Amino acid sequence: xxxxxxxxxxxxxxxxxxxxxxxxxxxxxxxxxxxxxxxxxxxxxxxxxxxxxxxxxxxxxxxxxxxxxxxxxxxxxxxxxxxxxxxxxxxxxxxxxxxxxxxxxxxxxxxxxxxxxxxxxxxxxxx
Numbered sequence: 001x002x003x004x005x006x007x008x009x010x011x012x013x014x015x016x017x018x019x020x021x022x023x024x025x026x027x028x029x030x031x032x033x034x035x036x037x038x039x040x041x042x043x044x045x046x047x048x049x050x051x052x053x054x055x056x057x058x059x060x061x062x063x064x065x066x067x068x069x070x071x072x073x074x075x076x077x078x079x080x081x082x083x084x085x086x087x088x089x090x091x092x093x094x095x096x097x098x099x100x101x102x103x104x105x106x107x108x109x110x111x112x113x114x115x116x117x118x119x120x121x122x123x124x125x126x127x
Contacts, residue, residue, distance in 0.1 A: 077106040 086097040
């Protein structure tokens with residue numbers, strides 16, 4: 001009886017072709033189902049990047065070339081900040097700076113980098 005089925009499948013190649021097509025469709029459907037969550041992540045990332053670019057592209061309200069306003073009488077190029085406390089509005093419990101005091105000497109470039117949250121603050125280059 002089993003020989004009959006083997007002989008039937010060998011002679012009728014149409015069934016083998018149909019089997020290949022069905023298996024190909026199953027493999028393609030499986031691949032698409034594993035790809036779908038990744039497409040959702042890509043869509044979320046694209047949306048977040050778009051919001052970020054909208055903020056970056058806004059013109060600044062500060063004009064660095066405007067001479068109006070208060071200016072220090074003497075500026076030696078040194079930057080000093082004292083007792084800085086900072087946390088993001090979305091996570092006020094997590095303190096990024098807790099009484100940070102920092103002095104940047106003339107001619108030095110300083111960057112504060114915190115690797116866990118991947119942010120960078122560049123306080124400036126002194127001349």
